[in-house]
Amino acid sequence: MTARLIDGKAAALSLREQVRVAAGTFAQAAGRRPGLATVLVGEDPASAVYVRSKIKATGEAGLESFHHKLDDATSEEDLLSLVADLNADERVDGILVQLPLPTQIDAAKVIDAISPDKDVDGFHALNAGRLATGLDALVPCTPLGCLKLLRAELGDLSGKNAVVIGRSNIVGKPMAMLLIGESATVTVAHSRTADLPGVVRQADIVVAAVGRPEMVKADWIKPGATVIDVGINRVLTDDGKGRLVGDVAFSEVSQVAGAITPVPGGVGPMTIACLLRNTLVAAHRRAGLTVPQEL
Numbered sequence: 315m316t317a318r319l320i321d322g323k324a325a326a327l328s329l330r331e332q333v334r335v336a337a338g339t340f341a342q343a344a345g346r347r348p349g350l351a352t353v354l355v356g357e358d359p360a361s362a363v364y365v366r367s368k369i370k371a372t373g374e375a376g377l378e379s380f381h382h383k384l385d386d387a388t389s390e391e392d393l394l395s396l397v398a399d400l401n402a403d404e405r406v407d408g409i410l411v412q413l414p415l416p417t418q419i420d421a422a423k424v425i426d427a428i429s430p431d432k433d434v435d436g437f438h439a440l441n442a443g444r445l446a447t448g449l450d451a452l453v454p455c456t457p458l459g460c461l462k463l464l465r466a467e468l469g470d471l472s473g474k475n476a477v478v479i480g481r482s483n484i485v486g487k488p489m490a491m492l493l494i495g496e497s498a499t500v501t502v503a504h505s506r507t508a509d510l511p512g513v514v515r516q517a518d519i520v521v522a523a524v525g526r527p528e529m530v531k532a533d534w535i536k537p538g539a540t541v542i543d544v545g546i547n548r549v550l551t552d553d554g555k556g557r558l559v560g561d562v563a564f565s566e567v568s569q570v571a572g573a574i575t576p577v578p579g580g581v582g583p584m585t586i587a588c589l590l591r592n593t594l595v596a597a598h599r600r601a602g603l604t605v606p607q608e609l
């Protein structure tokens with residue numbers, strides 16, 4: 315392997331420590347701890363693991379945690395009613411409804427019902443619009459985590475050619491907006507892009523968020539490029555056990571790239587660290603306190 319390994323686990327631990335210190339300062343100034351409400355609907359095993367990790371990380375950072383577990387058959391009306399209660403609860407600075415939701419619930423309606431001030435996932439249309447127009451916004455955690463890794467690796471991103479593969483509202487689009495905000499030259503590519511390998515080959519920075527295991531190959535990558543892999547795909551192995559792979563063919567791409575995130579241990583841990591960061595930012599704004607610069 316020739317590429318530098320970008321250690322998302324270490325970066326996430328360091329951000330979580332910064333959040334812990336700043337949460338203590340917030341508690342002294344505001345007379346209460348910042349609060350995060352998590353909502354898990356149903357029994358999806360991966361979602362249960364992610365929410366457990368979020369609750370654990372919340373406690374370790376000194377934030378107050380309010381967890382709500384609803385059963386699989388919960389109606390949209392009941393979930394909207396819980397969101398309304400959490401919007402009104404002064405102890406709650408951030409509301410996280412874990413996705414995906416069961417099919418009887420319209421996720422867009424639920425996201426729209428979350429107060430934009432408490433939308434620590436950054437999925438509400440108001441936060442998306444604020445990000446797109448360069449205003450202070452709560453920014454989706456995964457792209458924010460990618461940006462923090464890119465800044466730590468490359469410093470100034472201005473003038474870099476960045477290709478984001480994937481156009482989802484949760485990762486691709488906000489990632490592009492964040493990179494534009496850094497004065498990078500940004501292309502958003504996707505499954506229908508003509509000559510996708512040729513487009514990606516122009517990039518100094520590649521962010522892969524397509525959800526297709528090991529789709530990005532070594533001959534797509536400009537030598538020395540920085541590659542951020544957002545994919546988390548579970549694939550079956552010959553021994554029947556299965557393993558996690560990203561959207562990037564790591565073993566071959568790491569021979570060409572200048573730096574690369576692994577899966578696991580790259581972007582994933584930053585998603586949870588940025589959720590804590592967003593909760594602290596939301597708490598400061600709601601309390602009328604200045605958000606610490608280092609966050």
Ligand SMILES: Nc1nc2c(c(=O)[nH]1)N[C@@H](CN(C=O)c1ccc(C(=O)N[C@@H](CCC(=O)O)C(=O)O)cc1)CN2
Pocket residue numbers: 364410411412413414435455456546558577578579580581582583584585586
């Ligand atoms: N409301 C939300 N729902 C979902 C989000 C989100 O940001 N908000 N993102 C994903 C899942 N997710 C967080 O919720 C998440 C996924 C993966 C990781 C992570 O740390 N992954 C590890 C590997 C974990 C494993 O072994 O399975 C890694 O990449 O190192 C954190 C958070 C969908 N839903």
